[in-house]
Amino acid sequence: MASVLKRDNTFENIPSIKAKTLRINLNPDIYGTFAEIGAGQETARHFFRSGGASGTIAKAMSAYDKDFSDAIYGIETDGRYVTQSRLKKMLSHEMTLMEERISRETHPDRLFFSYANTVATIDFSKRYKGHGWVGIRFQLDPTQKELDEIILHIRFKQNEARLQQETLGILGVNLIYGAFYKYHKPKKMLKYLYDHIDKDTVEIDMVNFSGPNFKDVDNRLMSLQLIRNDMTDAVMFGPDGNNFLPAAALYKKNILALRGSFRPVTKVNMDMFHKSYDIFIRDPAVNQESTMVIFEITLSNLKASGEIDEQDFMDRAELLCALGHNVMISKFQEYYKLVEYFNRYTKAKIGLTMGVNNLVDIFDEKYYRIYREAFWKPLVSCSSKTFRSTSTP
Structure with missing residues (x-):
């Protein structure tokens, strides 16, 4: 645990990244896949390192090659790979495989999830800092047919690809941990995404919650939290009430x-x-x-x-x-x-x-x-x- 001084001069105990991954790994029911493109397999690495990952990780993969990625997830109409559309296809594909390959008769209590990110880190000339889409599709009840989903967009501020990869790994752990243990406090969960991360290193400029456990969450209000918490400078939402990426x-x-x-x-x-x-x-x-x-x-x-x-x-x-x-x-x-x-x-x-x-x-x-x-x-x-x-x- 790490103690952090809050604005009201009180201290808050924040679980370490290892403590978070270990709690998930030791939960016999949480089980899922990791698909990470563009910035290594940094999130999965934390789960492997903490121990007990065999009970949590069904598969960890990184389809770096564009042809392989297209063969697995399909071709994007705009030809791009770091998009919300690509992320959703990754989440959908991996969750479908989970449900097809893991027998409910053998594992009736398993809580399936698919975590994915598609990221472009800083370029060689350091003109473009990099950005990415990160998301998780998951269930909190094994009988749950409609899945919950959290999707967010990030912008990196660091000047080294290695540092950006490390930040992404920590953010991924915070997202997975929050999905299973803080889902009932979505506004606080947004703050927890920055556990052990300096806000000067990464910006979160879009987030959307969906699914049965978030039916009462208004994503416009979540956008407001991003501004209030100094996570970004501007957010946008459309007439349908859903947030979208300003860029x-x-x-x-x-x-x-x-x-x-x-x-x-x-x-x-x-x-x-x-x-x-x-x-x-x-x-x-x-x-x-x-x-x-x-x-x-x-x-x-x-x-x-x-x-x-x-x-x-x-x-x-x-x-x-x-x-x-x-x-x-x-x-x-x-x-x-x-x-x-x-x-x-x-x-x-x-x-x-x-x-x-x-x-x-x-x-x-x-x-x-x-x-x-x-x-x-x-x-x-x-x-x-x-x-x-x-x-x-």
């Missing part, structure tokens, strides 16, 4: 963003949106089909009346989703930081819809004083190309 949704898109508290969504909000959208798509450089509209709420907006009220957040989210909009929750109080974030994923047009007061605030020097030397010239250049304002009457 994938924003890639090469024209983006029109409307920032507000939306408490509630007013006629002024919608009038600003409709008018700004009409102006935005009239730009010859904007393709309407590749344009994404985002209703953005900052963390500071959610905290405007004190601590975040989760029910208040859900009321806003429900209303925006019911109106058919994509929603972003971000930590970007300054507009230029929001633009920088969008520019990570697209070089297309970016529009920001705002009222006069917000437009005036953009040019307030106090927001840029400490960044003047580093950011002022790029910001002026950027604003002439990407900022588009629609003021209220």
Whole structure:
């Protein structure tokens, strides 16, 4: 056990990685497969090292070769391998094999699981830090037909592939342990994913829970936890209430963003949106089909009346989703930081819809004083190309 000092100056005992793997290995019912692509077999390694793995690991594999991977899991339509689609195919394939090959008559109490990750670690030139998809499909009752599933996306921040592999291994152990022993506390389980991991080493920017034991979990609320716990800078969810990866949704898109508290969504909000959208798509450089509209709420907006009220957040989210909009929750109080974030994923047009007061605030020097030397010239250049304002009457 390791003792960690919490914010309230109390200590919390956190099981070591070995203690977690050993507890799972010594549970006679937990039994599953490990399929890891792109960063070694780091998660399975922890289970092998702790001892007693023969009672837990049915199979551990790594289909590194693309042709082998395609032969096992099928070919992706986009030709990529580090995708949510690939991860889901891995989880489904491995769980199907478990159910086909392990007799329920011989092992009536076995709790099956399949753990998988598909990852790209840092490239040789160190330009791209790397990212990956990690997930587990599992059952908590041997008679359970519908399976539970947790899927998350991570971004590495370390500058060595070896360190990224080690981080991934620990994260995988925390996920498997949380799935079986902390599933009833999903918000706390998210925090436990960082047990023995520094938040400066990896970012979790998307998570989705599904299955019978998570039927009461709203994934939009889980997105909010990622922001509150400093696990990421921005999260997104769609009209269906499911979280999606900002990088994938924003890639090469024209983006029109409307920032507000939306408490509630007013006629002024919608009038600003409709008018700004009409102006935005009239730009010859904007393709309407590749344009994404985002209703953005900052963390500071959610905290405007004190601590975040989760029910208040859900009321806003429900209303925006019911109106058919994509929603972003971000930590970007300054507009230029929001633009920088969008520019990570697209070089297309970016529009920001705002009222006069917000437009005036953009040019307030106090927001840029400490960044003047580093950011002022790029910001002026950027604003002439990407900022588009629609003021209220």
